[in-house]
Amino acid sequence: MADFGALCLFVALATSGWAVLASYNGWRARLGELVLSAERAVYATWALVFLAVLSLQYCIFTDQFDLEYVASYSNRALPRLYKFTALWGGQAGSLLFWLFILVSYASLIVLTNRRRNRSLMPLVVTTLMVVSTFFLGLVSFMSRPFVRLAFMPEDGNGLNPQLQNPFMAIHPPCLYLGYVGLTLPFAFAIAALATGRLDDTWFRTTRRWTILSWFFLGTGVLLGGWWAYVELGWGGYWAWDPVENASLIPWLTCTAFLHSVMIEERKKMLRVWNLSLVIMSFLLSILGTFITRSGVISSVHSFTKSDIGPVFAAFLGLCTLVSVGLLLYRVPMLQSEHRLDSFVSRESTFLFNNLLLVGAAFAVLWGTLFPILSEAVRGVKITVGPPFFNEVMVPIAFALVTLAGICPVIAWRRASALKLVEKIQVPFWALLGAVAALLLGGVRDVYAIVSFSLATFVIATTVMEFWWGTRSRQRVTGQNAGSAFLSLVDRNKRRYGGFVVHLGFILIVIGVTGSTAFKQESTASLRRGESFSVGRYRMVFEDMVSQEDANREFMGARLAVYDGQSRRGTLVPGQNFYKAGQNPSTEVDIRYTLRDDLYLILTGFDPQEGRATLKAYLNPLVNWIWIGGGVLILGAWFAMLPDIRDRRRDAEAKLREVESRAA
Amino acid sequence: MAQRVSRKIVITVALIVTGFAILFSVGLKGSLVYYLTVSEFLDPARQTDLGDNFRVNGTVEAGSIKRLEGAPGARFVMTDGARTLPVVYRKELPDTFVDGAETVVEGSLGPDGTFAASTLLAKCPSKYEAQNRKTGNYKKAADQDNPAGAQETGAAPR
Numbered sequence: 001m002a003d004f005g006a007l008c009l010f011v012a013l014a015t016s017g018w019a020v021l022a023s024y025n026g027w028r029a030r031l032g033e034l035v036l037s038a039e040r041a042v043y044a045t046w047a048l049v050f051l052a053v054l055s056l057q058y059c060i061f062t063d064q065f066d067l068e069y070v071a072s073y074s075n076r077a078l079p080r081l082y083k084f085t086a087l088w089g090g091q092a093g094s095l096l097f098w099l100f101i102l103v104s105y106a107s108l109i110v111l112t113n114r115r116r117n118r119s120l121m122p123l124v125v126t127t128l129m130v131v132s133t134f135f136l137g138l139v140s141f142m143s144r145p146f147v148r149l150a151f152m153p154e155d156g157n158g159l160n161p162q163l164q165n166p167f168m169a170i171h172p173p174c175l176y177l178g179y180v181g182l183t184l185p186f187a188f189a190i191a192a193l194a195t196g197r198l199d200d201t202w203f204r205t206t207r208r209w210t211i212l213s214w215f216f217l218g219t220g221v222l223l224g225g226w227w228a229y230v231e232l233g234w235g236g237y238w239a240w241d242p243v244e245n246a247s248l249i250p251w252l253t254c255t256a257f258l259h260s261v262m263i264e265e266r267k268k269m270l271r272v273w274n275l276s277l278v279i280m281s282f283l284l285s286i287l288g289t290f291i292t293r294s295g296v297i298s299s300v301h302s303f304t305k306s307d308i309g310p311v312f313a314a315f316l317g318l319c320t321l322v323s324v325g326l327l328l329y330r331v332p333m334l335q336s337e338h339r340l341d342s343f344v345s346r347e348s349t350f351l352f353n354n355l356l357l358v359g360a361a362f363a364v365l366w367g368t369l370f371p372i373l374s375e376a377v378r379g380v381k382i383t384v385g386p387p388f389f390n391e392v393m394v395p396i397a398f399a400l401v402t403l404a405g406i407c408p409v410i411a412w413r414r415a416s417a418l419k420l421v422e423k424i425q426v427p428f429w430a431l432l433g434a435v436a437a438l439l440l441g442g443v444r445d446v447y448a449i450v451s452f453s454l455a456t457f458v459i460a461t462t463v464m465e466f467w468w469g470t471r472s473r474q475r476v477t478g479q480n481a482g483s484a485f486l487s488l489v490d491r492n493k494r495r496y497g498g499f500v501v502h503l504g505f506i507l508i509v510i511g512v513t514g515s516t517a518f519k520q521e522s523t524a525s526l527r528r529g530e531s532f533s534v535g536r537y538r539m540v541f542e543d544m545v546s547q548e549d550a551n552r553e554f555m556g557a558r559l560a561v562y563d564g565q566s567r568r569g570t571l572v573p574g575q576n577f578y579k580a581g582q583n584p585s586t587e588v589d590i591r592y593t594l595r596d597d598l599y600l601i602l603t604g605f606d607p608q609e610g611r612a613t614l615k616a617y618l619n620p621l622v623n624w625i626w627i628g629g630g631v632l633i634l635g636a637w638f639a640m641l642p643d644i645r646d647r648r649r650d651a652e653a654k655l656r657e658v659e660s661r662a663a
Numbered sequence: 664m665a666q667r668v669s670r671k672i673v674i675t676v677a678l679i680v681t682g683f684a685i686l687f688s689v690g691l692k693g694s695l696v697y698y699l700t701v702s703e704f705l706d707p708a709r710q711t712d713l714g715d716n717f718r719v720n721g722t723v724e725a726g727s728i729k730r731l732e733g734a735p736g737a738r739f740v741m742t743d744g745a746r747t748l749p750v751v752y753r754k755e756l757p758d759t760f761v762d763g764a765e766t767v768v769e770g771s772l773g774p775d776g777t778f779a780a781s782t783l784l785a786k787c788p789s790k791y792e793a794q795n796r797k798t799g800n801y802k803k804a805a806d807q808d809n810p811a812g813a814q815e816t817g818a819a820p821r
Contacts, residue, residue, distance in 0.1 A: 162759070232758065343671035381698035385694040387693050388694035523734055604735070
């Protein structure tokens with residue numbers, strides 16, 4: 001099975017390479033058959049890579065430990081779920097998985113564009129398959145999943161216990177779907193640049209794909225934060241670790257693109273800027289993989305130093321060169337058709353929002369790459385600590401939140417300041433009310449006051465926006481409020497989905513503020529029956545407990561949790577000891593509430609004295625981060641649903657294409 | 664070229680960019696930290712222009728981990744093969760912190776010559792790939808990295 005998998009990859013390398021050549025030459029020589037054969041080669045590549053993935057999974061599930069990859073990342077006692085996830089537990093497998101997602105996206109793109117965008121498709125296929133060929137080269141020659149050992153070990157090493165967590169089944173796939181998805185708009189942008197067909201087709205076609213990968217990337221980042229939160233030693237939900245940063249940076253540039261593309265759509269402005277954002281997002285996603293996989297920057301995530309770093313750097317350099325070259329070549333064709341003439345207009349708020357987002361991305365990138373840069377320039381490694389990121393990102397985040405509050409009420413083109421004042425009145429009073437309430441409530445932390453009151457402001461403008469919209473629709477159609485509201489959001493899915501995304505973002509801001517500004521902690525060493533407390537909670541150490549299954553043995557401390565006099569349940573923080581002989585893993589236990597999380601860690605137990613050493617954290621409002629994430633997901637999905645206007649536009653585009661072919 | 668954008672926008676953009684520059688320089692000032700190996704850190708000629716805080720990397724010397732009693736954290740000795748540095752860390756330890764783990768600590772040198780770490784990152788000894796190829800035996804390699812579980816080192820409750 002292993003040889004079959006390796007063979008599949010070699011053949012796929014050939015088909016993928018063929019797709020590149022046939023597609024490119026088919027475009028140059030205008031040979032439809034050649035282009036068609038390239039598209040068939042895309043499907044073939046997908047099928048072959050899929051077979052390779054299946055055979056690796058087969059080897060993992062049938063415990064073929066003579067395969068180095070299986071021996072390294074699986075073992076007999078590993079539960080099924082984690083055998084499945086072992087596919088992306090190691091480098092070779094995760095590159096294969098990455099490749100699989102890429103060729104799946106490529107096949108879908110080819111499938112959905114059989115009759116559309118025929119002038120762009122050859123170069124789209126070329127671009128996608130160049131990337132695919134690169135990854136196929138990696139898994140065929142450098143980081144091979146199907147390498148055999150000279151002997152058959154009795155058992156494998158097992159998956160790193162820190163990775164044995166249900167998050168392992170969703171966080172990496174989400175992140176990869178996001179990272180890889182950024183290749184699609186990039187491919188269309190490259191095709192548009194190379195063919196000179198720089199109208200809005202390229203981003204219209206990929207807009208939904210861009211939102212989709214933005215959505216997956218964001219979800220992946222959030223899930224990673226949640227995972228890091230429950231996993232001890234990963235520094236809480238966000239630690240400005242290089243690998244975390246690597247996933248945030250393209251997400252920021254992609255967010256910028258999703259905003260500024262609306263200006264291009266309406267005003268045909270910022271065209272060079274939009275192309276640059278798409279290209280940047282893709283390059284940053286490759287850079288992210290490079291950071292994650294090369295080990296050049298010390299991170300908790302990069303478990304292995306590997307030799308694929310230079311190859312990645314070279315590929316990154318090549319992509320940068322080609323795309324920047326193409327962009328510069330086409331700049332003369334990309335003049336704006338309109339001018340940005342008014343300060344008080346939605347266009348200008350989008351412009352500022354873009355500056356802030358790209359500035360934020362640059363700041364994170366700078367801080368992340370600083371050790372490499374300083375070593376290159378001064379010969380000493382200097383790292384940039386979390387204080388830098390916090391000091392830069394918090395003001396930027398505040399500015400972005402403010403814009404999210406103002407932007408929706410500002411009209412396109414030239415908004416009247418009077419109208420703006422009228423619309424912003426209620427939210428402004430809400431803001432002042434929030435400040436007063438916080439001060440009266442005893443909050444003295446300036447950051448918290450600013451953050452919470454700005455959040456109130458945004459929530460108010462957004463809710464008002466739904467309300468204004470519903471009212472004016474009611475006036476026009478005479479419907480009742482409920483159906484007016486429904487038809488309003490149904491007709492403007494992107495607009496109102498976007499507002500819901502804003503609300504989700506605001507909830508995340510609230511959660512982050514609460515859990516950083518008001519965090520409490522306490523440590524204690526307890527005998528049975530003794531107690532300690534943090535915030536409103538008191539915990540009584542009752543007894544030690546243990547539990548055993550085929551894979552691991554669990555040992556924990558049972559604590560009764562009291563809030564005042566009333567009992568709120570039992571928490572059992574402890575440790576897992578794995579039978580495959582890996583390091584034990586700490587299992588924290590958490591009491592989740594909307595108000596705060598009680599987070600308990602067992603850091604030690606002394607059987608002679610019967611003492612358990614415990615650490616408790618109280619993390620206020622932290623769950624609003626995940627709830628906000630959920631709201632964000634809902635909003636994003638809603639925005640991706642097909643719009644009536646979109647359908648009409650698609651029909652028109654099809655008509656145009658038919659006409660142009662007939663002509 | 665005629666005026667393409669309004670002056671107010673240009674001014675605001677300039678203000679934002681200036682704001683960035685200020686944020687950057689202020690933010691960088693307080694958070695730059697030298698990243699050194701144990702030997703480089705112990706070298707009396709090391710640079711000190713960025714303050715007392717340092718990031719030091721090395722591996723945990725086998726058998727040197729002594730857990731603090733009644734509180735999270737541990738004392739241990741870090742080495743880079745040439746020189747050694749005693750370290751104390753008073754927060755809960757990550758699971759990857761075991762004998763031989765590659766560790767990065769950030770903090771400053773105390774008056775008693777012990778490095779007081781305020782943050783600690785640990786990477787598992789990479790038993791997964793390189794070492795196994797050398798020893799040629801998976802099971803044995805895993806046991807060597809992790810002598811009788813981590814109990815001896817006290818990195819786990821007994």
